[in-house]
Amino acid sequence: MPIAYSENYPTFWYGIDGSSAATLIAGIHKALLFTGWAYTAISGGWRYDIQSPQGLTCRVLITDAGTPPGGKGRIHVQFQSSDGVRSGIKHGIIYAANRVYELTASQCQLALSMTGYSSDLFTDSDVASWVIGGIPFCSEYSDLPLCAEQNPDAEEVTEAWWASGSGVSLPSGGEASISLENGFRNHWRNRWAWDGCFNGKKVWQQGPDDATSLRLATLAPADASYGYGTSLQQVRWFDGTGLYYEPLLIWSDRAGGRGRLMGQMWDAVRCSIDRPLEDQIQTEEVDPDAPAKYASLTWRNFAHYQGSMATGNKGTYWGSLYLLRYVEPHGDLESNYVY
C-alpha cells in the first residue's frame, strides 16, 4: 500500500481570513473550487458533494454556526453520507480577529487549520482551530488484499468517510473543544472529536478508551515497558532520519468496538519523527511504467507535538503528517497517479 494519490491536483490556500464567518467560509469555498469540489448553496454556507477516485462519495457541509451562549463565534464543518441520511458531528472552527487559516484539499479530503497553531503553542482554552477529514482510500473489499482470498464473501466497500477535529458540537446542543494531545494536529489519535462511517455504520464516540478512538497507525517499539500512557521513543532510521509510511486510519464501526484498519488518507504520508509545524519537503515521483512521467511534489506538515522530556525523549513517537499541497508535473504527466 504505497501513497494513495487522488486524481485531481491538490489545492493549498493560505492566508484565509478567519476574522468572521463570512470571510472564513468564503475563503474555504474559493479554495475548494480550485480543487473541483461540486457545491450547492445551503442556508449559512455550502454543501459539497465529493467523490473519491474509487467512486466512494459523501457530503461536506460548511456553515455559519453563529455564537453559542458564552462562547465564540464559529463555523461548522460536517461530513454526511451522500444522501444526507447519516451525519457526522459538527466540527467547530472559531472565527475571531487575527485568526488566519490555511486549507489543504484534494479530490476527496480537506485539512483546515489555523496557521502555526498546534498544541505546544496553544494558550487558548478554546481550541476549535482545525479539522481534517474526507473519504479514505479503501481496499475494494473490507478484507485486506493479503487475505482476501481467504474470505470470498468479503463485503464490498460502498461508503467510507471520516473526520477529526478540535471542536465539537455536542448532541446536547453545546459546543466543546477537546483538550490538548487529542487530535491529528498534535497526536496520533482523536478520542473526543471525531466521527467515521463505514458501509452505513456511523460512529461517533467520546471517551478515553484507547481502542475506540480514531487514530493514525503509528510505528513504535512493541515493547511493553512504557505502557500506553507514556511516550515512546521516536522511530528513526539509523542515520536519524524519519521513516515515511502510509497514513492508515483506524477506527471502529461499532460503539465500544475495537479499532480496525479502515482505510488510508489520500495524498498524505506519515513521518515517524516529529517535524516542525508546516515544515515543507519536496519529492520527485516517477511513474515506473513511464519514466518520462514524473513530477515534483511539495508536502506540508500538519501535525506536530513537542512531547514530554520526562523520559529523555526529544519529541514523541507520534510523528508528523505531511499533506500533499502542490504538484508540479514534468514530462507527459496525465495525472498524479505517478508511482
Added chain:
Amino acid sequence: MPVEVFSIADSTLEEWNGAHTGKRVRREFLASSPVRICQGVRDALITAGWGYVGSAKSNGSLVMPSGVPVESGIVATPKVTINSGIHICTIRGTGMTKRLMFYDSGRHTPNTGIEDISWIEMGETFNESMDALKAAIAVEGWSVLTVWQQPSGTFGGWWHLDFEAPEGGLEWNDASYGGWHLFDAASNAVGYIQSVWPYYAPNSASAKPNISGPAGGGVLLRSTQGEAPDEVHLDLYIYVNPFTPHSATFTFDPSTGGATLPTFQLSTGANYVIVCNQFQGFISRPNADPASAAGQQQLLFIFPWMATAKGVTYAAVVSGKGAWRTRASWDASNTSVAVNGGFSRWLGSSGTGEPVGTLPGLYPFRFRYALHDPSGEHPVAGNAFLGAPINGALKTLSADLNQARIVGRVWDAFVMQSNDYPYDDIATFGGMFMACVLKETRTDATPCSLWVALDPGS
C-alpha cells in the same frame, strides 16, 4: 519517494539479496545428541545457502603427570595372564570403544580375548613406551600430533600427548566424555574420547574458538552480503563443546570484528525446527510451551537486509534462551547486537545499559489490541522492521540519539498485528508463511507475531 510500504525483504530476489542466493528452508531435526543438533542446523543452513568455510577437528590432549610406564625388567616364569593393566585412557576412533592398557611383557600375558582392551606393551625406555602409546592411539584412527612436557612442575613437568581427528567436522567426534552421554549411533559419529583415566583433560575452549580450537569438532558457516570490496559477512561456528556436553554450541563472529562473540547453547531433548534462509535462522521447539524449560531452548540469528542508504554498513542480531519467542522486543540479557561494529549486549533499563524502549526487536503499529481489517476477519500485516540500539552513543538517557533506530528488515517476513495464532502455525498469505518465531503476549505490549516465508515443499 518518501514512503516505506508493506513489502517483504525477499531473499529470493536479486534486488534484495544482492546476488547472494539461497533458499527458504524449514527443517525439523533430532536433538538426541549435541552432534545431531549441530548436524541439523548445519544441513539446513547449507541447504539455505550459507557458505561452508571449513571445519574444526576434534582434538584432545592426554595429560600424564608422570608420563608413561616402562617395563620393570623382571622376567617372571610362568607369566601371569592378566585381564587388566595400567589403564591410560578410553578412546574411540574408527572402531569400537577401547580401553588402552599398558602391560609389562616380562611379567604378564595379556588376555587378548577381551575385546574392548587395546593392550600396549611397555617399552624398555620411556620413548619406546610413548611410541607404543602413540601407535595404539593411531590404530584407533586418531592422528597423534605432538608429545611434549611442561617445562616444570610436579614430577618435573607433566607430559602431554596431543591428538586430533584425521578430518574436521562434526561426524568424527562429539567429545562427550565420562561415558554417561554416548551419542546416538556409530554410523553418525565415528570417533570420540569417552574417558581418559586418570589423567584426562581436554583442550580448554578458548574465548574465541577458531577453526582448530573447539575440542569437540565443528563447522564454520558464513552468510555473506554486499559486493567486493564492501562485502560483509556473519560467521557461525557450530560445534560440540566438551564443557557443555548436553548441548550444541553456536558462536557468532561478525566481519566487523570486536571482542564479544555471542555464544549460545541448544540442549538435547525434544526435536527442533529451524526456519532459515541464506541470511538468517530461527530455531525453536515446535509446540513447546515457551515458558517451559524445553520451550526456552531457542535461537535466532538475523543478518538483516540492511538500510545501507541510511548509514548501516553492518547489522546483526542474535538472541538465545527465552529471549525472543514470546517477545517482539527481545530480552536484553540474552541478546546481542552488532551495528556498524562488533557485537554488544544490552542490559535493560537498570541504568547501566540501554533503555528498554530501544531494545532490539520489531516495530509494528502501536496498538493495544489485535488490529484487523474492516471485516474483523483478518489481522493487519506490516513491515518487519528490525530495530536496534546503537553502539555506545545511546548509553546516556540525555542524548538526543536516545531513540529506537531501524537498521533494516527481517528477511522474508512480515509482522502480523495479532498474536492469536498457535506457535508454529503455517498459513498461506499469498505464499506460505510460518509463525514460528514470535507471539507477543505481554500486557501493554503491542500484540503481534512475526511470520517468515517458506518455499513450497520446504
